[in-house]
Amino acid sequence: MSPTPYLVLSVILFSIGAAGVLTRRNALVAFMCVELMLNAGNLAFVTFARMHGNLDGQMVAFFVMVVAAAEVVVGLAIIVTIFRTRRSASVDDASLLKL
Amino acid sequence: MNAPTLEYVELAPLITVFGAAVVGVLIEAFVPRRLRHLVQVALTLLALLAALVQIILLAGTELVGAVGAVAVDGPALFLQGTILVLAIISVGFFAERRLEGGGDAFAPAASSLPGSEEERVLVRQGMLQTEVYPLALFAVGGMMLFPAANDLLMLFIALEVMSLPLYLLCGMARRRRLLSQEAALKYFLLGAFSSAIFLFGMAFVYGYAGTLRFGEISEALTANLGQDGILLAGVGLMAVGLLFKVGAVPFHSWTPDVYQGAPTAITGFMAACTKLAAFGAMVRLFYVAFGGLRTDWQPMLWAVAIATMLVGAVVALTQTDIKRMLAYSSIAHAGFVLTALVAADSSATAAILFYLATYGIATLGAFAVVTLVRDSGGEATHLAKWAGLGKRSPLLAATFALFLLAFAGIPLTSGFVGKLSVFTAALDGGAAPLVIVGVIASAVAAFFYVRVIVLMFFSDPAPEGPTVAVPSLWTAVGITLGAAATLLLGVVPGPLLDLAQQASVFVR
Numbered sequence: 001m002s003p004t005p006y007l008v009l010s011v012i013l014f015s016i017g018a019a020g021v022l023t024r025r026n027a028l029v030a031f032m033c034v035e036l037m038l039n040a041g042n043l044a045f046v047t048f049a050r051m052h053g054n055l056d057g058q059m060v061a062f063f064v065m066v067v068a069a070a071e072v073v074v075g076l077a078i079i080v081t082i083f084r085t086r087r088s089a090s091v092d093d094a095s096l097l098k099l
Numbered sequence: 100m101n102a103p104t105l106e107y108v109e110l111a112p113l114i115t116v117f118g119a120a121v122v123g124v125l126i127e128a129f130v131p132r133r134l135r136h137l138v139q140v141a142l143t144l145l146a147l148l149a150a151l152v153q154i155i156l157l158a159g160t161e162l163v164g165a166v167g168a169v170a171v172d173g174p175a176l177f178l179q180g181t182i183l184v185l186a187i188i189s190v191g192f193f194a195e196r197r198l199e200g201g202g203d204a205f206a207p208a209a210s211s212l213p214g215s216e217e218e219r220v221l222v223r224q225g226m227l228q229t230e231v232y233p234l235a236l237f238a239v240g241g242m243m244l245f246p247a248a249n250d251l252l253m254l255f256i257a258l259e260v261m262s263l264p265l266y267l268l269c270g271m272a273r274r275r276r277l278l279s280q281e282a283a284l285k286y287f288l289l290g291a292f293s294s295a296i297f298l299f300g301m302a303f304v305y306g307y308a309g310t311l312r313f314g315e316i317s318e319a320l321t322a323n324l325g326q327d328g329i330l331l332a333g334v335g336l337m338a339v340g341l342l343f344k345v346g347a348v349p350f351h352s353w354t355p356d357v358y359q360g361a362p363t364a365i366t367g368f369m370a371a372c373t374k375l376a377a378f379g380a381m382v383r384l385f386y387v388a389f390g391g392l393r394t395d396w397q398p399m400l401w402a403v404a405i406a407t408m409l410v411g412a413v414v415a416l417t418q419t420d421i422k423r424m425l426a427y428s429s430i431a432h433a434g435f436v437l438t439a440l441v442a443a444d445s446s447a448t449a450a451i452l453f454y455l456a457t458y459g460i461a462t463l464g465a466f467a468v469v470t471l472v473r474d475s476g477g478e479a480t481h482l483a484k485w486a487g488l489g490k491r492s493p494l495l496a497a498t499f500a501l502f503l504l505a506f507a508g509i510p511l512t513s514g515f516v517g518k519l520s521v522f523t524a525a526l527d528g529g530a531a532p533l534v535i536v537g538v539i540a541s542a543v544a545a546f547f548y549v550r551v552i553v554l555m556f557f558s559d560p561a562p563e564g565p566t567v568a569v570p571s572l573w574t575a576v577g578i579t580l581g582a583a584a585t586l587l588l589g590v591v592p593g594p595l596l597d598l599a600q601q602a603s604v605f606v607r
Contacts, residue, residue: 037295044302052309082280
């Protein structure tokens with residue numbers, strides 16, 4: 001098995017996620033893009049684990065899934081509260097804090 | 100297959116703090132509402148004190164525990180002890196209830212709409228948000244684990260355990276909730292973004308070395324000297340994640356917004372303790388795991404250190420809000436610490452440890468003073484309102500001036516000794532240009548600190564100016580301790596410097 005295609009895929013997923021966070025204006029979409037980046041990291045870890053023939057990378061992938069779930073809990077709580085007060089989840093509207 | 104062994108005695112401080120945090124969550128569920136505040140504060144303080152005692156008893160230990168995942172050594176114990184001291188003082192600030200007439204600095208229910216009928220009822224009933232304390236305990240646990248993490252996975256987990264509660268704590272301010280929620284959103288989105296980048300970097304480092312342990316990564320680096328693109332990309336991406344947490348330029352843009360929007364007690368806690376933990380983790384990662392790659396990461400950190408010092412100092416000049424000004428000053432301080440980190444001299448670790456301790460205590464004190472200057476809308480953070488404060492309340496203004504002088508690095512304050520040791524370490528490591536930039540940035544920074552002092556003591560108070568609230572014992576003791584430590588460490592820095600020196604060897 002050649003690991004290269006999997007690594008290329010993970011880099012592509014990571015780039016899509018990063019580009020999404022930087023360009024999308026909706027907090028929920030930006031957050032989903034962060035999740036995509038975490039999963040790109042998982043894919044890279046699993047690929048490298050296969051390449052090196054040890055299980056460390058696969059173990060990391062499990063921990064990252066749990067961390068991502070915890071992040072969803074915290075993130076959605078924050079986004080929902082701010083949506084309730086502002087009636088909008090756009091990150092452009094949240095602009096009280098400026099220089 | 101053998102079950103892994105855990106060194107319970109050496110890991111006891113971490114277990115105490117995390118255990119107490121879990122108990123704190125249970126208290127939320129089972130203890131009657133009117134007792135909760137008392138029980139939570141008592142439990143939090145007891146747990147932190149117990150952990151501090153355990154750290155002191157462990158002093159001098161050197162081992163890698165938890166199957167190679169957690170290091171118990173000088174730098175880790177020094178930073179954990181300092182974080183615990185700062186956290187104990189912070190919990191006092193969280194528990195302060197005299198400033199808001201019976202309430203603390205947090206919204207009675209963070210989920211209620213600001214200004215809604217629901218919230219008014221809760222305020223009238225005198226409800227308090229007690230979930231703050233378990234959240235703070237989780238954050239402290241993560242902060243203690245972060246500088247002790249000795250493998251990549253533990254490093255990532257500690258980063259998240261430290262950050263997630265802080266995102267929530269930022270959004271809980273009683274006054275100006277919109278600002279507070281906005282700060283939480285910004286901190287969360289940017290923090291999650293940076294930890295995803297950090298994770299991807301971790302994957303590349305693992306791909307290169309085939310292991311997660313710092314020690315084995317370092318061996319892998321020396322074994323195959325072929326400089327792999329994968330490795331450099333990994334180190335760079337991991338550095339982004341850590342530089343974000345310490346608030347270094349160009350990853351600093353969240354700092355002023357979050358510092359301004361978060362409840363001030365949280366801002367102080369976050370500014371002091373997060374920086375300690377993140378720098379501790381950064382020093383360990385770069386010295387222990389990536390030490391063999393020094394010539395590759397040094398140029399990158401050179402550029403970051405220079406940019407951080409200059410941007411922090413120059414942009415602070417234009418600020419009109421005291422919390423934003425302190426935020427930019429904290430950015431400049433991150434740059435000063437980076438100068439020693441870049442130099443990677445043998446004395447660098449001790450200098451960084453000492454600097455972080457002195458910076459942490461002064462920062463905590465300065466933000467606590469900010470909570471006391473109030474007008475009808477809550478804290479009066481606009482600089483113009485601080486005019487003439489020295490005439491109205493000389494003691495408070497003098498204390499704040501002391502913290503500012505420590506930030507500026509004036510002799511006889513702890514900041515001077517800290518800056519001196521950091522710059523000396525950088526000089527010994529052959530980073531003279533960095534030191535020159537550092538001195539220039541310090542001079543610029545001194546200008547705006549002195550400007551605030553002049554404003555407080557030599558201008559006339561505004562007629563509608565803010566009043567200085569009389570705090571309860573919690574805040575009074577905290578500020579006094581901070582001021583005393585700042586002065587004492589400036590006059591007799593010897594003992595703490597020696598301690599930092601003894602604690603500066605990483606276990607490998």
